[in-house]
Amino acid sequence: MYKLEREGLDSNIIMEILSSYSKGEPSPASGRMFTHSYETGDLILRSLARNVFDLFMDKTMLDFTIYPSILLLEREVVGIVASLMGGDENTTGSFTYGGTESIILAVKAARDKFRSSNPGVIPEIIIPYTGHPAFIKASRYLGLKPVLAKVNFDTMKVDIDNVSELITKNTAIIVGSAPNYPYGSIDDIKGLSELALDYNIWLHVDACLGGFTLPFLRDLGEEIPEFTFKLEGVSSISVDLHKYGYAPKGSSIILYRDRSLRRYQIFTYAGWPGYPLVNTTILSTRSAGPLAASWAILKYLGYNGYMNMTRKILKAKRDIIRGLNNLGLKIIGKPEASIVAFTAEDTNISVVSLELKKRGWSVQLQPGSKQLGFPPSIHLTISPVHEGLTTEFLEGLRDSIEASKQYRVRSDIEIIAKQIESRELSIYDILNIIGAEAVITLSDELLLLINELIRIIPPDIVDEIISDAVNILV
Structure with a gap:
């Protein structure tokens, strides 16, 4: 059982303990991580983010009347992201502490809007099988019935016809991914938008991964299908700044087409002796450090900076796809963003992932599901820093595949x-x-x-x- 020390420890001892705890863990700055890391390789950016985070770390986002600078920063950050997502002067939103919080808020807003005209009805949410589990989490937290939609196994995009079949009078919200996490495929958001308009249903676009890559990939000449507020049926979009916005962890944006939709997100309570509590997001007290650092990075990189980062991602992605094909591996779905997933029929992918780990590479193993029909695969989140490391990675992958052939699955x-x-x-x-x-x-x-x-x-x-x-x- 842990107990508080009677006498505090020396700061040097504390740092030594922490270093020992994390010894052997992969470094996000190493460029050898293809999961849970979005690394630019830009040392100035990293230093700037830390300095600005420290400057605003002790300021709370709970009460913007005390720190009006926080409101100014949030408005500007939300506005910049809204412009990337095809928004206009009516588009609004909030800074949150992550994609899951952004998603929960969007589902909450959609649920409450549905309830306002359908009292007593259990609302339903239609989610592609490739949709992020945060939507299932939101439905469990908020009392919605999740309805899972099939995907096309060639493209790993949601089956629009199946979504249409699943819509009922109880459907409160439908979900599309831009792109989905497992395979990097972009759902047919245009098709979902048309369904949302036909049935007057809320459509949320999960662009947590793609919000800061897809617009720039399009400007680099890639064929990126429309997924933003330019589609009339889109009601809300989630975009993570702590992914390809390169902000510190705990930075995301939830956007709404207009303020009438965002209104369902806000919580207020004046029925107690204290001050009236006003929350635009789920959390109350939260450090303004991630917000300020996000603002600083947006200003530091600018449009050209993000274009340069995305150009590096695109080159690394093309090199990796070429290498995977040369190794005889099967790429799953249609990787349109910065994610690539692959499998192989004659190779134990689980063993390959562990062999890669032995060689210093961190990848995301996706075990798959025999019941659902999804094969085991390795997921690669490609970052700008990977541009100069693809040859070394592919050599390590080749050696890992060869080493995996020695392993036999347990007979029991x-x-x-x-x-x-x-x-x-x-x-x-x-x-x-x-x-x-x-x-x-x-x-x-x-x-x-x-x-x-x-x-x-x-x-x-x-x-x-x-x-x-x-x-x-x-």
Whole structure:
């Protein structure tokens, strides 16, 4: 059990402890991460972000009457992002602490608008199978019924005809991705917009990944389908600044076509002895550091800076796709943005991901789902810093594929999966089998077992087991 030290520690000792805790972890600045990192390689940008963050770190965004500079910064940041998303003078929005918060707010606004004319009805939200889990999270938090729409397995874009079939009088919101996270494909937002107009339904576009790449890719000559407020049926858009806006983690924007829609987002309460509480977002007290750093980076890079960053991404992406094809790997979907995912029928992709890790590369393994029909794959989030590292990465990938051929899947994997599905094993039995006494010390062999079980077992059972395991171990 942890306890507060009676005497505080020396600051040097504290830094030594933290360094020991993080020893061996991948560095976002290394350029060897293709997941959870959006690295420019620009040292001035990194230093500027930290300095500005520190300058505004202790200022709260709770009350803009105390710090009016925060309101000025938010208005400008929201306005810049709105202009990139085809907005006009009516477009409005808020700075949030991440894409999930932006998505929850959009779903909340859509739900409340629906409720205003449909009291007592459980609202439904239509989400592509490739849509971000944040929409499922929002539906569970806010009491909506999630309805999952099929995707075209060639393009990994949502099936518009299926969305049309799923729309009912209870549909409050439909969702499209620009692009989706797993494969980097952009849903047919134009088709979804037409459905939204036909049925008078809220359409949210998740551009958390693409908001700061797709406009610039289009200007570089790439064929990027329309996904912004230029489509009349789009009601709201989420854009993350902490991804390809290159701001510190905890920086996102939720945009609305006009203030009448944003009104459903705002929370106020005056029925207590204290001051009237006004929240434009979910959190109350929050540091203005991420907002100020976002503003500074937007100013530092400007249009030409973002074009240059995107140009580097595009070159790295083309080099990687060419290399994947030369290695005989299958690219999944239609990677139109900065994401590339690949698989192989005769190669254990899970093993390849671990072999890459041994060679110093961090990639995102996607276990896939046998029940849903999605293959296991490796997801690459491509950043500007990768422009000069593609040859080295592809050589490491080639060697990892070769090394993976020596591995054999456990012979009892199907037996374990059936025991789990039939509920023969308790969560403690499962943890004992996989050897997960401590969640941070899993061996490569156990990680491979876990990923294979995730692929085989139905997703609803996987959800239950992971929730129980995390509750016990974390």
